[in-house]
Amino acid sequence: MEKIFSWKNIVGNSDKIAQLKKFSADKKFPHALLFAGVEGIGKRKIAETCAASLICENPIDGEPCGTCESCKLMAANSHPDFYVVEPEDTKTARNIKIGQIRDLQREAFLRPIQAERRVVIIDGAEFMNKAAANCILKTLEEPPSQTIFILLTANRAGLLLTIRSRCMTINFDKLTAAQIKKSLTAYGIDDAKAQKLSVISDGSLGRALTLEKSGGYELRDDALTLIKQVYKKELTDEIIFAKGKIFETYSRENFSDFVTYVQKILRDVFAFNKFELYNSDLKDKIAEIKFDEENLYRMIAEGTQVQRRLKSNANLRLLAESYLMRLRMAV
Numbered sequence: 553m554e555k556i557f558s559w560k561n562i563v564g565n566s567d568k569i570a571q572l573k574k575f576s577a578d579k580k581f582p583h584a585l586l587f588a589g590v591e592g593i594g595k596r597k598i599a600e601t602c603a604a605s606l607i608c609e610n611p612i613d614g615e616p617c618g619t620c621e622s623c624k625l626m627a628a629n630s631h632p633d634f635y636v637v638e639p640e641d642t643k644t645a646r647n648i649k650i651g652q653i654r655d656l657q658r659e660a661f662l663r664p665i666q667a668e669r670r671v672v673i674i675d676g677a678e679f680m681n682k683a684a685a686n687c688i689l690k691t692l693e694e695p696p697s698q699t700i701f702i703l704l705t706a707n708r709a710g711l712l713l714t715i716r717s718r719c720m721t722i723n724f725d726k727l728t729a730a731q732i733k734k735s736l737t738a739y740g741i742d743d744a745k746a747q748k749l750s751v752i753s754d755g756s757l758g759r760a761l762t763l764e765k766s767g768g769y770e771l772r773d774d775a776l777t778l779i780k781q782v783y784k785k786e787l788t789d790e791i792i793f794a795k796g797k798i799f800e801t802y803s804r805e806n807f808s809d810f811v812t813y814v815q816k817i818l819r820d821v822f823a824f825n826k827f828e829l830y831n832s833d834l835k836d837k838i839a840e841i842k843f844d845e846e847n848l849y850r851m852i853a854e855g856t857q858v859q860r861r862l863k864s865n866a867n868l869r870l871l872a873e874s875y876l877m878r879l880r881m882a883v
């Protein structure tokens with residue numbers, strides 16, 4: 553798929569984007585950058601746009617021209633001076649291995665072929681294993697002059713201190729609900745759905761898109777329904793067993809998301825008229841639910857407990873059923 557790289561396509565973090573654009577326009581780009589921030593806020597897209605602007609043959613104020621040979625090669629994802637390393641997923645682990653870093657080093661030390669410099673991206677830098685991290689550290693200590701390194705991480709603390717100190721860190725903020733909504737609408741998602749997703753995606757456009765694809769946003773409605781049933785004492789054994797059967801078909805991540813929604817709604821019931829709500833769009837519905845504080849604490853504790861047990865091998869259906877029963881008993 554052709555990609556168009558332009559700073560205009562980046563949503564949010566405008567001060568940081570202005571800074572990067574200026575670095576590029578002034579030809580004073582730091583040789584190693586570390587982009588930090590939660591998943592799904594556009595770090596990769598921003599890094600790719602940096603690369604496009606650095607590699608473009610006729611950039612205008614740090615904006616890639618979109619028409620030169622380099623821009624065309626970038627759009628086709630086949631520029632010889634642009635290189636990306638990502639973690640490899642196996643059944644048991646997510647890792648960037650030393651072999652991948654050695655390949656990257658070989659590229660990084662070559663003269664550029666098409667552009668004036670090379671750009672390499674390490675996406676998910678916190679997933680470098682120890683050997684890989686030590687290997688890249690050596691390169692960052694004595695970097696090739698023609699190559700710019702951009703490391704991306706959702707967990708800066710998971711990187712060696714020595715790597716962090718060799719890079720200029722840029723911390724990217726979560727996106728606002730309004731920014732996410734605008735992007736979702738631009739993707740052709742209808743207004744009502746975009747509104748809902750923007751509120752529940754916790755500042756991450758990537759998460760909003762995943763939820764949209766998986767139908768995960770319906771989980772929040774299910775969570776609200778469950779809490780209402782508990783509140784109205786309508787959560788019968790029949791409902792619990794029927795739910796258990798449905799949860800059995802879920803992935804553990806899906807069920808975990810469901811519990812997270814329950815927790816956030818319960819927190820909103822507690823916070824009502826005190827703090828800002830997570831689910832501000834559900835304000836009217838949350839106003840109808842009232843639990844004693846003590847009961848709320850008990851319910852929230854059950855959620856924390858089931859999240860912990862989810863990490864073990866416990867049977868999903870039994871876990872879900874016992875969670876619902878415990879919620880019922882907590883009030």
Ligand SMILES: [Zn+2]
Pocket residue numbers: 608609610611616617618619620621622623
């Ligand atoms: Zn260009």
